[in-house]
Amino acid sequence: MALPEAAQSQPKTILTSTDLQRVVDRIAHQILEKTQGAADTALMGIPTRGGPLARRLADRIRTFEGVDVPVGVLDITLYRDDLRRQATRAIGPTEVPPGGVDGRRVILVDDVLFSGRTVRAALDALSDIGRPRSVQLAVLVDRGHRELPIRADYVGKNIPTALAESVRVALVETDGVDEVKLFGGTQ
Amino acid sequence: MKHLLSAADLDAATATLVLDTAAEMASLAGREVKKLPTLRGRTVVNLFYEDSTRTRISFEAAAKRLSADVINFSAKGSSVSKGESLKDTALTLQAMGADAVVIRHPASGAPHRLATWVEGSVLNAGDGTHEHPTQALLDAYTMRSRLGRLAGLKVAVVGDVLHSRVARSNVALLATLGAKVTLVGPPTLIPVDLRTEVCYDLDSVLSDTDVVMMLRVQRERMNDSYFPSEREYARRYGLDGPRMRKLPEHAIVMHPGPMNRGMEIAPEVADSARSTIVEQVANGVSVRMAVLYLLLGGKS
Amino acid sequence: MNAPHKYLIKGVSVLGRPKTDLLIQDGVVAEGDAKGAEVVDADGLVALPGLVDLHTHLREPGREDAETVESGSRAAALGGYTAVCAMANTSPVADTAGVVEQVYRLGREAGLVDVQPIGAVTVGLAGERLAELGAMATSAAAVRIFSDDGHCVSDPKLMRRALEYVKAFGGVIAQHAEEPRLTEGAQMHEGEVATRLGLTGWPAVAEEAIIARDVLLAEHVGSRLHVCHVSTAGSVEVLRHAKARGVRVTAEVTPHHLLLTDERATSYDPVFKVNPPLRPASDVEALRKALKDGVIDIVATDHAPHAVEDKECEWAYARPGMLGLETALSITLSVLGEDWDLIAERMSRAPARIAGLDGHGHDPVPGAPANLTLVDPAARRVVDPAESASRSRNTPYAGMTLPGRVVATFLRGTPTVLDGKAVK
Structure with missing residues (x-):
C-alpha cells in the first residue's frame, strides 16, 4: 500500500564519504591499540559489506603500522536462524584467512549491528572453521534494538533509530559510493 | 524450486544456481566440522524401492551434513513389500512430517505421482528408465x-x-x-x-x-x-x-x-x-547438499 | 410389469430432419392416436437410433467393485445406448456357454440396455486352443462376436482356424491387434513422448502387422474379421487397402483415440493409460478422416472401468483402460459435427449390423423398434467423474467441456433415461 507522500521522510545522510573514511581510520587505530599492534589477529568480514570493510581495515592497519593482518570472509547463510522465514538465499563464499583461525584473535567485521542475530550466526559459523583464542566484533554502525546479548568491541558510529527505520551502508566496492543513510519509516 | 523431479524441468539459471551452491558446499567439505546447522529440525526420508546403496548413502550424507533428520525407508522388509501402495506410503510419510522425500523407484514417473500426494518436497533419486x-x-x-x-x-x-x-x-x-x-x-x-x-x-x-x-x-x-x-x-x-x-x-x-x-x-x-x-562420487554429496538446501533452506 | 406406457415425443428432429412428433407405443415407433400418451417435450432435441456399443467391459463376473452389468448398463443408457456387447475378459472368462448366459441374464435383469455377450476365442484368453465357440453361439446368449480382447490372438494358425470355424454360425472374430513380442513391457505409444518420459514404447507397427496378417487370413479363408480399437494411421492404410480388395473386414475406433494424444502421458497420471495407447496428433487426424470416409466403420467405446487402486498408482503398475459410455456420443459429435445421419451410421446402424442385433440400429421412424435416444446438441457439460453412473471414476475427460447431452433413451418403448437421469 502506498503511503501519502508527506508521511515518507527523505533519507538522511548519516556518514558522508569523508566521514566514513575517518571512521574506518579510527576503528583501525582502536584495533591496533586494543590488540597491542594487531599481533596474532585476523579479520573476517561478514558478507556482503563486511568483506570490503575488513579489507579496508587491514589496509589502514598496514598503512599505520606496517603490519599485515590476514583477512577472510565468513558467509553465514547456512547458519541463519531465519531461513524458514524467507525464500531460499544464495550462499556466498567463505574464505578462511591465510594461516587459519586456530589460536588467533579473530575480529568479525560487519556494516550494521542491529538484532545481533547475524553475529550469533557468525559465531556459530566461525566455530565450525576452527577455535580462535578470542573473538571480537567491529561494526561501522550500531543502530541498537538488540535481541541477543551481543555487543561490539569497535563501533564506528552509534545511531539511535526507530524500528521502522532502516540503515543502509553503501561502499565503493559494492555500491559505487561511500555513504551511510537512514531511511525513514512512517512518522 | 519445490521439487526436483526431472532435469528437464530446470532452466539454465536454476541449474547454474545448483552448481554454484554445490561449489560452496564443496568448499566447506574440507573443514574440521563438516556438519552445518542449516536444516536442523527438518526431516528427510529416503524412500528406496530399489537397492542402490551408493545413491542412498550419498543423499544420507548430504542431508546429515546439513543437520536434517534422516529416515531410511527401504522397500525390502517393510510394509511396502507387503503390498502397501505408493499412495498409502506417501500418506504415512506425510503424517510423519517428512519435509522432503528422496525417492528411488523402478517405475518411471513414480516421483511425479508421489509429488501429487505429499506436501513436502520430492527429490527424484532415479525413476525407472526416466531420469536421475x-x-x-x-x-x-x-x-x-x-x-x-x-x-x-x-x-x-x-x-x-x-x-x-x-x-x-x-x-x-x-x-x-x-x-x-x-x-x-x-x-x-x-x-x-x-x-x-x-x-x-x-x-x-x-x-x-x-x-x-x-x-x-x-x-x-x-x-x-x-x-x-x-x-x-x-x-x-x-x-x-x-x-x-x-x-x-x-x-x-x-x-x-x-x-x-x-x-x-x-x-x-x-x-x-x-x-x-x-x-563424481565426492561431487555427488556436494550437489545433493545444494539441492536439499535449495529445496528446504527457505520458506516452505 | 406395468402395462407399457405410451409416449409422445413432441417437436423432435429425427436425425436432423424437420421437426415432427413421434408416438411410442407397444415397443415400436407407431402411427395413430396419441391420446393418453405421456408427452416428452423434445423441442430442440435430435432423435437418433439407440446407440450400439460393440466394445464394453462390464467387469461382471469377477470385478464387481469396478463395474457390474447393472451399473455399466446404466452408464450406457445415460450415454444414449440401447445395446452393448460385453467383452469376454471377465473372471471367470466368458469362454463357456455358462458364463455368457450368466452375463446375458444379468443384462436382462438390469433391463437398461440389451447386453449382448461376446465370447472368448480361446480358452481362458490364453491363446492356446479354441473355446467352445459353437456352444456359446447356440446358448441362450446367441453369441456371434468372439474376441480375446485384452489379448491378441497372435498365433496365426489359431487365428486362421477361428476365422474359419465361426463361419458355421455367422460369427465374427473381433481382433485385439497387438503383436505381443513387439509390445513386451509397453506402457505408451513408442515415440518422442515415451522417450522423454522413459516409458517403454508400444510401436504402431505391432498393431499394423497383425491387422495386415489378419486381413490376408480373412481373405484367404473368406471369413469376416472385425478389428478392435484401431489406433494408427498405418492401420487405416492397411484397412483401406483390404477393403479395396473386397476383404470382409470392419473396424472400430474409440472416442479417446479420436480426441486425446500421447502428450497426455506427460502427467504420468494413469487415467491416460490405455491399450492400445494414445497416439500422436497425426494418428488422431488419420483416424478422424477414416471415420468420416468409412474406412473405419464404427465408434466403439472400449469402456474399461477400473477400481481406484488400479489407477491411483505408478503408471507402469496401473491397468490400462478408460471409461467411455457416457461421453462417447459427445466426443463423436465434436469430431463429426452435427452430421446426424453419419453419427447414426457409425454409432448405431453399423455396429448393430456387425453384431447381428436385428432389433437395433433402426432409425426412429414409424414401424421401427422403439430403441432410440434424444440428444440436446446445444447443451455443453463439464465432465465430473463423481457424476458417472459407472462404479469407477477413470474418465480421462474430467474437467473438459463436451458438446451435447443425452436427454432421454428408450429401450423397446420403455424409457431408461428421462430428463437426463436414469429411470432406475
Whole structure:
C-alpha cells in the first residue's frame, strides 16, 4: 500500500564519504591499540559489506603500522536462524584467512549491528572453521534494538533509530559510493 | 524450486544456481566440522524401492551434513513389500512430517505421482528408465570443475541410452547449459526422437570430444537381442586404452557407476588420470547438499 | 410389469430432419392416436437410433467393485445406448456357454440396455486352443462376436482356424491387434513422448502387422474379421487397402483415440493409460478422416472401468483402460459435427449390423423398434467423474467441456433415461 507522500521522510545522510573514511581510520587505530599492534589477529568480514570493510581495515592497519593482518570472509547463510522465514538465499563464499583461525584473535567485521542475530550466526559459523583464542566484533554502525546479548568491541558510529527505520551502508566496492543513510519509516 | 523431479524441468539459471551452491558446499567439505546447522529440525526420508546403496548413502550424507533428520525407508522388509501402495506410503510419510522425500523407484514417473500426494518436497533419486536428475547435476558439476565451462563442450554419451535414466537427465541438462551432446551406441539402444545428434561409430567421435560419458550396459540386454554378445559390444562400443588415446589431451572420461570393467570400460581407462569416476562420487554429496538446501533452506 | 406406457415425443428432429412428433407405443415407433400418451417435450432435441456399443467391459463376473452389468448398463443408457456387447475378459472368462448366459441374464435383469455377450476365442484368453465357440453361439446368449480382447490372438494358425470355424454360425472374430513380442513391457505409444518420459514404447507397427496378417487370413479363408480399437494411421492404410480388395473386414475406433494424444502421458497420471495407447496428433487426424470416409466403420467405446487402486498408482503398475459410455456420443459429435445421419451410421446402424442385433440400429421412424435416444446438441457439460453412473471414476475427460447431452433413451418403448437421469 502506498503511503501519502508527506508521511515518507527523505533519507538522511548519516556518514558522508569523508566521514566514513575517518571512521574506518579510527576503528583501525582502536584495533591496533586494543590488540597491542594487531599481533596474532585476523579479520573476517561478514558478507556482503563486511568483506570490503575488513579489507579496508587491514589496509589502514598496514598503512599505520606496517603490519599485515590476514583477512577472510565468513558467509553465514547456512547458519541463519531465519531461513524458514524467507525464500531460499544464495550462499556466498567463505574464505578462511591465510594461516587459519586456530589460536588467533579473530575480529568479525560487519556494516550494521542491529538484532545481533547475524553475529550469533557468525559465531556459530566461525566455530565450525576452527577455535580462535578470542573473538571480537567491529561494526561501522550500531543502530541498537538488540535481541541477543551481543555487543561490539569497535563501533564506528552509534545511531539511535526507530524500528521502522532502516540503515543502509553503501561502499565503493559494492555500491559505487561511500555513504551511510537512514531511511525513514512512517512518522 | 519445490521439487526436483526431472532435469528437464530446470532452466539454465536454476541449474547454474545448483552448481554454484554445490561449489560452496564443496568448499566447506574440507573443514574440521563438516556438519552445518542449516536444516536442523527438518526431516528427510529416503524412500528406496530399489537397492542402490551408493545413491542412498550419498543423499544420507548430504542431508546429515546439513543437520536434517534422516529416515531410511527401504522397500525390502517393510510394509511396502507387503503390498502397501505408493499412495498409502506417501500418506504415512506425510503424517510423519517428512519435509522432503528422496525417492528411488523402478517405475518411471513414480516421483511425479508421489509429488501429487505429499506436501513436502520430492527429490527424484532415479525413476525407472526416466531420469536421475542429481546424477546429471553432479556430472555437470564434475565437467565444469575439470574443464572450466559447460557451454560449448562436446559430450559423447556412449552405451545403453535407451534404458538409461542417467543419459536422459544428462541430455536434458547439458542441452540447457549449452553443451553439445552426441549419443553413441548400437541403433537398438538409441531411443527414437531424443532430439540429439546420434552416431553409431564410437571411433569417429573420439578425436573431437571433450567428455566421454560411458553408460553401464546390463548384460541381460544381450538376451533380449539388443546386441549379439558381450565381446562384440566391448569391441564396438567399449572404451579401451587405444580408444582413450584418440581423445584430445584435455578430454575426460566419466561413468556414473557401477562399472562393468572390461565391458563398457577397460580397467586401464577407469583407473587413468582422465577418469573422474571417484570425483563424481565426492561431487555427488556436494550437489545433493545444494539441492536439499535449495529445496528446504527457505520458506516452505 | 406395468402395462407399457405410451409416449409422445413432441417437436423432435429425427436425425436432423424437420421437426415432427413421434408416438411410442407397444415397443415400436407407431402411427395413430396419441391420446393418453405421456408427452416428452423434445423441442430442440435430435432423435437418433439407440446407440450400439460393440466394445464394453462390464467387469461382471469377477470385478464387481469396478463395474457390474447393472451399473455399466446404466452408464450406457445415460450415454444414449440401447445395446452393448460385453467383452469376454471377465473372471471367470466368458469362454463357456455358462458364463455368457450368466452375463446375458444379468443384462436382462438390469433391463437398461440389451447386453449382448461376446465370447472368448480361446480358452481362458490364453491363446492356446479354441473355446467352445459353437456352444456359446447356440446358448441362450446367441453369441456371434468372439474376441480375446485384452489379448491378441497372435498365433496365426489359431487365428486362421477361428476365422474359419465361426463361419458355421455367422460369427465374427473381433481382433485385439497387438503383436505381443513387439509390445513386451509397453506402457505408451513408442515415440518422442515415451522417450522423454522413459516409458517403454508400444510401436504402431505391432498393431499394423497383425491387422495386415489378419486381413490376408480373412481373405484367404473368406471369413469376416472385425478389428478392435484401431489406433494408427498405418492401420487405416492397411484397412483401406483390404477393403479395396473386397476383404470382409470392419473396424472400430474409440472416442479417446479420436480426441486425446500421447502428450497426455506427460502427467504420468494413469487415467491416460490405455491399450492400445494414445497416439500422436497425426494418428488422431488419420483416424478422424477414416471415420468420416468409412474406412473405419464404427465408434466403439472400449469402456474399461477400473477400481481406484488400479489407477491411483505408478503408471507402469496401473491397468490400462478408460471409461467411455457416457461421453462417447459427445466426443463423436465434436469430431463429426452435427452430421446426424453419419453419427447414426457409425454409432448405431453399423455396429448393430456387425453384431447381428436385428432389433437395433433402426432409425426412429414409424414401424421401427422403439430403441432410440434424444440428444440436446446445444447443451455443453463439464465432465465430473463423481457424476458417472459407472462404479469407477477413470474418465480421462474430467474437467473438459463436451458438446451435447443425452436427454432421454428408450429401450423397446420403455424409457431408461428421462430428463437426463436414469429411470432406475
